[in-house]
Amino acid sequence: MSGRVFLFGDDIDTDQLAPGAYMKGGIEALAAHCLETARPDFAATARSGDIVVAGRNFGMGSSREQAAEALKHLGVAGVVARSFAGIFYRNAINLGLPVLVGADLETVADGDRAALDLDKSELRIVDRDLSVRLEPLPGNLRRMLRDGGLVPHLKKRFAAERTRETGR
Amino acid sequence: MAQTLAQKIIARAAGRETVAPGEIVTAAVDLAMIHDSGGPRRVEPILRELGVGLFDADKVVLISDHFVPGDTDEGARILELTRQWARERKVAFHDGEGICHVVLPERGHLRPGMFVVGGDSHSPTGGAFGAYMFGVGATEMAGVLATGEIWLKVPETILIEWQNRLGPGVVAKDMMLALCGRLGMDGGRYQAVEYAGEAVMALSMQERMTLSNMAAELGAQAGLIAPDAKSAAWLAAHGGEAGDWRWLNTDPDAELLEHHVFDAAALEPQVAAPHSPANAGPVGAAPPTRIDVAYIGACTGAKYDDLKNAAAILKGRRLAAGVELMVAPSSRRDQERAAADGIMAVFEQAGARILPNACGICAGYGVDRLGEDVTCVSSTARNFRGRMGAASAKVWLGSPFTVAAAAVAGRIVDPREFLAGGGAA
Numbered sequence: 001m002s003g004r005v006f007l008f009g010d011d012i013d014t015d016q017l018a019p020g021a022y023m024k025g026g027i028e029a030l031a032a033h034c035l036e037t038a039r040p041d042f043a044a045t046a047r048s049g050d051i052v053v054a055g056r057n058f059g060m061g062s063s064r065e066q067a068a069e070a071l072k073h074l075g076v077a078g079v080v081a082r083s084f085a086g087i088f089y090r091n092a093i094n095l096g097l098p099v100l101v102g103a104d105l106e107t108v109a110d111g112d113r114a115a116l117d118l119d120k121s122e123l124r125i126v127d128r129d130l131s132v133r134l135e136p137l138p139g140n141l142r143r144m145l146r147d148g149g150l151v152p153h154l155k156k157r158f159a160a161e162r163t164r165e166t167g168r
Numbered sequence: 169m170a171q172t173l174a175q176k177i178i179a180r181a182a183g184r185e186t187v188a189p190g191e192i193v194t195a196a197v198d199l200a201m202i203h204d205s206g207g208p209r210r211v212e213p214i215l216r217e218l219g220v221g222l223f224d225a226d227k228v229v230l231i232s233d234h235f236v237p238g239d240t241d242e243g244a245r246i247l248e249l250t251r252q253w254a255r256e257r258k259v260a261f262h263d264g265e266g267i268c269h270v271v272l273p274e275r276g277h278l279r280p281g282m283f284v285v286g287g288d289s290h291s292p293t294g295g296a297f298g299a300y301m302f303g304v305g306a307t308e309m310a311g312v313l314a315t316g317e318i319w320l321k322v323p324e325t326i327l328i329e330w331q332n333r334l335g336p337g338v339v340a341k342d343m344m345l346a347l348c349g350r351l352g353m354d355g356g357r358y359q360a361v362e363y364a365g366e367a368v369m370a371l372s373m374q375e376r377m378t379l380s381n382m383a384a385e386l387g388a389q390a391g392l393i394a395p396d397a398k399s400a401a402w403l404a405a406h407g408g409e410a411g412d413w414r415w416l417n418t419d420p421d422a423e424l425l426e427h428h429v430f431d432a433a434a435l436e437p438q439v440a441a442p443h444s445p446a447n448a449g450p451v452g453a454a455p456p457t458r459i460d461v462a463y464i465g466a467c468t469g470a471k472y473d474d475l476k477n478a479a480a481i482l483k484g485r486r487l488a489a490g491v492e493l494m495v496a497p498s499s500r501r502d503q504e505r506a507a508a509d510g511i512m513a514v515f516e517q518a519g520a521r522i523l524p525n526a527c528g529i530c531a532g533y534g535v536d537r538l539g540e541d542v543t544c545v546s547s548t549a550r551n552f553r554g555r556m557g558a559a560s561a562k563v564w565l566g567s568p569f570t571v572a573a574a575a576v577a578g579r580i581v582d583p584r585e586f587l588a589g590g591g592a593a
């Protein structure tokens with residue numbers, strides 16, 4: 001599946017991703033305001049499969065995981081950035097939103113059609129037949145993403161523990 | 169093998185002799201702190217889905233602060249759900265007693281050497297007491313509550329040493345703004361920051377908390393300060409227990425990622441221009457800036473020591489015409505102590521509005537928010553666009569001294585001009 005690239009700069013913070021004024025309500029209302037201060041058309045135009053490409057320290061600030069959840073809710077297939085803020089990075093993986101670090105993102109342009117390949121750790125720019133190399137995810141995080149995030153991952157683990165116990 | 173303070177705590181929690189930076193380990197959690205926003209309303213549905221209860225209700229502390237005082241319908245509903253959960257799950261609950269990072273140590277929950285997760289990004293505050301404490305999101309917290317453990321990549325340590333002593337009118341907040349300016353919002357690289365040096369150890373515990381708190385603004389995972397007799401005595405006085413803390417230090421030959429040395433004596437009061445703490449510089453170098461609102465609040469900047477510093481400037485003075493000053497003391501205890509010392513009266517006489525002991529405008533979740541085009545100077549930790557209200561609002565960050573000085577001058581000004589009598593704490 002490919003989607004459109006939305007390009008952002010450095011230090012995109014959690015108050016832009018999940019504005020405080022909408023934190024009381026559900027994810028639907030919150031996601032409608034995701035990144036509106038940086039790019040007013042983002043929430044309205046993002047489609048399933050689209051990819052966010054950003055600079056350094058993406059997701060800095062609050063621990064509110066709605067920052068990652070809002071992107072997922074809008075259908076974003078993943079975020080590629082030069083670096084991530086630690087809590088956001090963990091939250092994204094926990095919610096099953098792929099987040100990958102890439103050093104050479106200069107070639108990626110806003111509006112490019114692109115696809116994220118987690119197994120090969122690359123971002124393919126479809127129209128230009130270009131592949132941007134990304135840092136491979138550590139094994140434990142790859143497994144968690146493959147399970148769909150922390151909750152399904154834990155469910156699997158608890159189910160396995162229960163089977164072991166009843167098998168004894 | 170020589171170990172850093174961070175490594176020693178993590179090794180203990182992971183049941184290991186030693187751990188090496190970069191290793192991914194699973195550690196047992198000594199304490200989990202949650203609040204009303206990322207807590208019950210978010211974790212309970214996940215616990216239900218997993219079909220499990222709390223790993224240990226005695227190791228969970230719940231604090232309401234983000235939606236206090238419940239001045240919106242949804243906020244009130246979230247608070248009610250929070251209270252109900254506390255009763256059902258039988259966890260320690262501090263309701264409306266103040267902001268989580270301040271209440272947690274104040275009520276004796278922290279001990280040096282603990283491995284703690286908090287459902288809030290300023291959780292590194294616990295590092296001031298020699299606890300390895302870091303923030304996580306709600307889903308991850310639900311995982312911790314279900315299993316009692318969490319994975320982490322053993323961090324490298326960035327040692328930040330402040331030599332000599334701070335001058336009058338210069339405080340921990342200024343140290344942190346200067347660091348944000350120097351190192352940037354990702355200067356901490358999600359590693360462990362450790363603060364040391366004469367100026368750090370000379371700070372009061374609440375001032376040390378400000379250093380650890382704003383490790384979050386450096387993008388560090390934790391912000392540690394090695395325990396000493398001062399932190400042990402403070403904990404003992406607050407119903408906590410220091411236990412054996414003498415092993416909690418970084419070995420002299422432990423490997424560091426970076427070692428920065430700064431001169432505290434040369435530090436001037438700092439302000440950070442909108443919309444990032446990294447836009448910091450000496451207050452004297454700031455462009456002429458008139459202000460509409462002054463805010464003394466948050467876990468970062470409204471503890472007892474912060475209130476006392478602000479009052480040293482406000483005493484006998486009135487707010488500048490057209491300026492609104494709001495004060496939201498970090499905790500009820502700090503407010504009571506400040507009231508007993510006449511500090512709250514100083515705020516009232518100056519014309520300030522006192523807000524509840526909660527996150528208030530810092531979180532921007534409730535009714536009190538900054539209006540369109542307002543210029544605010546604030547003792548909080550973050551000035552991201554739109555955080556405290558309208559996206560058109562401009563927030564400058566400064567110490568409580570600097571916020572108080574701006575409130576009486578009506579513009580951003582060096583607070584030392586108001587401290588001729590040497591009123592600094």
Ligand code: SF4
Binds near residue numbers: 234290549
């Ligand atoms: S006071 Fe502000 S920084 Fe502190 S916990 Fe509340 S919202 Fe976060």
